Amino acid sequence: MKIALIGYGKMGKAIEAIALERNHTVPLKIDINNIESFTKENLLQCDVAIEFTGPHSAVENISKCLDAGIPVVSGSTGWLEQWQFIKNKCESLNGALIYASNFSVGVNIFFELNKKLAQLMNGQTDYAVTMEEIHHTQKKDAPSGTAITLAEQVMEYIPRKRKWVNDIPTAAEELSIVSKRIDPAPGTHSIRYSSAIDDIEIIHTAHNRTGFATGAVLAAEFLAGKKGIYTMKDVLNI
Structure with a gap:
């Protein structure tokens, strides 16, 4: 599976390490230094996006992925006052989304x-x-x-x-x-x-970020190829 990482800080790097361990590739990594590469064309090279940024950029980032038709896993917090907008957008575009306040x-x-x-x-x-x-x-x-x-x-x-x-x-x-x-x-x-x-x-x-990163990759594996809005309860079957 090809994963786009939107946000390449400490969490993004931890997610990349787990993804590579699980035999995935990460052809697109976006952070503040290469935001110009965050395009539909580059997203379309990937099967799923994992978005871990911040409350002020999450909605725009998720929207870009949905507009590109790419399933998106988001772990950014602090933006849920706009949840209904993202939910409506995902449904209207027949997209795929998992949001969790914590992926561990x-x-x-x-x-x-x-x-x-x-x-x-x-x-x-x-x-x-x-x-x-x-x-x-x-x-x-x-x-x-x-x-x-x-x-x-x-x-x-x-x-x-x-x-x-x-x-x-x-x-x-x-x-x-x-x-x-x-x-x-x-x-x-x-x-x-x-x-x-x-x-x-x-x-x-939590002792480190590994639990969060592993859960995010599991969510991406679950979401690839699907349509609709899911939660970690769906991913973990609990």
């Missing part, structure tokens, strides 16, 4: 644990729920996309929590997400339920 296999299993724990804790009103996420200082969005996904899952199963705040909560309906930026942390997410009697906490800690 372990994190996607963690998502399922989070939902189950929230479901179990819904009736336990003596427990206060809080969240924390830690990333490296170069991460531009806070809270992380993964933390937002986790918070939305908690709110789905604990409806007394109606919105998340990236701060100390000022109302009972608010779910606190504390964001810390510490080098060289690749990513830690925790959800804690605290009472006067005890605490229950689940934590996922």
Whole structure:
């Protein structure tokens, strides 16, 4: 499979290494230094694009891939206020898209644990729920996309929590997400339920970028040749 990498920073390089290990090729690598090469003609040399850039460029990058008819896997976060636009575009062009706030296999299993724990804790009103996420200082969005996904899952199963705040909560309906930026942390997410009697906490800690990169390549392998919008649950069959 021929993969276009849109974004060739630390994550892009990690994805390239995994792709090559899995016998794929990477004929197109786009970063800020060769943006002029990000053309339909060059995209058409590839079977699928993997896009890891940032919140300010993701929508334009995904749109370019969809316009070229290239399936696109996007791991950029912080742009989901424009999700409906991208969803509509993908559907109107009969394109193919996977977006995930986190492509790590372990994190996607963690998502399922989070939902189950929230479901179990819904009736336990003596427990206060809080969240924390830690990333490296170069991460531009806070809270992380993964933390937002986790918070939305908690709110789905604990409806007394109606919105998340990236701060100390000022109302009972608010779910606190504390964001810390510490080098060289690749990513830690925790959800804690605290009472006067005890605490229950689940934590996922990434040791490096390999898990994210492997999941992105698995998603690209899954998406190649398909049409429609999918998630990592589809990729991992969980």
